[in-house]
Amino acid sequence: MRYLPKSPADREAMLKAIGATTVDDLFAPIPAEYRLKRDLKIPRQMAESEIVDFFRQRSRENGEGYTSFLGAGAYSHYRPVIIDSLISRGEFLTAYTPYQAEISQGTLQSIFEFQTMICELTGMEVANASMYDGSTAAAEAVMMAVRLTGRRSVVVARSLHPEYREVLATYATHQGMPLSVVGFSDTGRVNLKELEKSVTADTACVLVQSPNFFGTIEDVDAVAEIAHRNGAMLVVSIAEAVSLGIVEPPRQADIIAMEAQSFGVPMGFGGPYCGVIATREKFVRQMPGRLVGQTTDKQGRRGFVLTLATREQHIRREKATSNICTNQALVALMVNIFMTVYGKVGLKELAKQNLAKAAYAASHFAKHGKLLFAAPRFNEFVVQTSEDPGAINKRLLGHKIVGGLPLKKFYPELGNASLWCCTELTTRSAIDTAVGLIAESERSERSAKEEDAEEVAR
Secondary structure, X not given: OOOXXXXXXXXXXXXXXXXXXXXXXXXXXXXXXHOOOOOOOOOXXXXXXXXXXXXXXXXXXXXXXXXXXXXXOXXXXXXXXXHHHHHOOHHHHOOOOOOOHHHOHHHHHXXXXXXXXXXXXXXXXXXXXXXXXXXXXXXXHHHHHHHHHOOOEEEEEOOOOHHHHHHHHHHHHOOOOOEEEEOEOOOOOEOHHHHHHHOOOOEEEEEEEOOOOOXXXXXXHHXXXXXXXXXXXXXXXXXXXXHHHOOOOOOOOOEEEEEOOOOOOOOHHHOOOOEEEEEOHHXXXXXXXXXXXXXXXXXXXXXXXXXXOOOHHHOOHHHOOOOOOOOOHHHHHHHHHHHHHHHHHHHHHHHHHHHHHHHHHHHHHOOOOEEEOOOOEOOEEXXXXXXXXXXXXXXXXXXXXXXXXXXXXXXHHHOOEEEEEOOOOOOHHHHHHHHHHHHHHHHHHHHHHHHHHHHHHO
16 A cells, blocks of 8 residues: 555545545536546556566666766766665665754764765865755855855856856846856966956955866966955865865865765766855854764763754744755765775775876867867866767767767857766777767868868869
8 A cells, every 4th residue: 555546445435524426526616628538648557577677678768888978067987886785774765854863873973974074075174965966055155155245246257067157147136146257268267367357345256166167177276366355255166076086175265165976976867966065164154054063972972963054944034044955965975985985095096097088088189179278177178170069979879979068058159169078987999989980070071171172263
């Protein structure tokens, strides 16, 4: 009965209680022309074995055996099998928000350790564990800066993930937060001269991403100097958490908003993911989400408690620091296990592999297309081709390769540019195949142009 709707006897008892004889009597007040007089067009019920087979077939349709060069905020990294083994334990999988500390010690300890490792990774002093994803974390971090400074306007780098900017714009619509967007230079970094002019006495914070949407690493020192000189805060968004294995964390930031999906969270068609906010201890009262702390009981034994949870769910209304009420502890646990399995040395080695694969791919792509942006990068890069990236990607699919993300939708001025990503799962043979097909398209484009020129000459 656990998985079934009400039995015929249950339905009969319910109808009797309301004075109806049949279900048709129940719907009699609805005019006949609006009532459905046929069965629903849905498949018949299936046995468990048939359901399993159905989903296996659908899974194969989703690209089994394909290599993906897509990144842009969702990254394909190896997930150690121990993650699913541990998160499937009933103590974690069925646990809800741990308000009762005395019966939630395992979940609370997991969150505490998650916060500790995030702080070590980012160079911050406190971190939370309750943001939906990187985009909402960035928006919540901006709102946090507005509360802390008492200022209203926000300066955003155009090299921030375009969809993060869209989420922030949605938040800002009814918050009275004017947003100004600063362009990027030829290096792919935020334009510092333009930034200097945009930051004013009313600027609450500057929001940049590093590595940014183009994969390049921002000059955080220079951005921090401009922001702080004008009394504004610096918020740094990190979409590719693995970069922190080798890239210096942005300690100059006042708030870091991170997407931790790369740390053992499956891409899952866009979620659920794991957003994080890390900041200075002096700002903790304005940090949204939850904060777990460590304490001791009357016998001096170590224990964990929910120290801070200043959220709308506690009916604070306009005093709430966030309207995000869902506990993301299970997804944070995946991240926690991933960081524990890899450790400092393993994470650094993982980052090196990503860096090396992207460097190899970028150097070979540059022989047949134009590699945009010269600033240091991590595992993503932008390539501009003569042919439309969509046409190239169609040919790549025939070789079981998902090509880079065309950027024309977000940055029309970049023309036939696309964003490519390499992780530790990207093989050298897949890179060589993709490079070969791009070289082929470039040769075809040149031949077509030469024929056109000859035709004009004749």
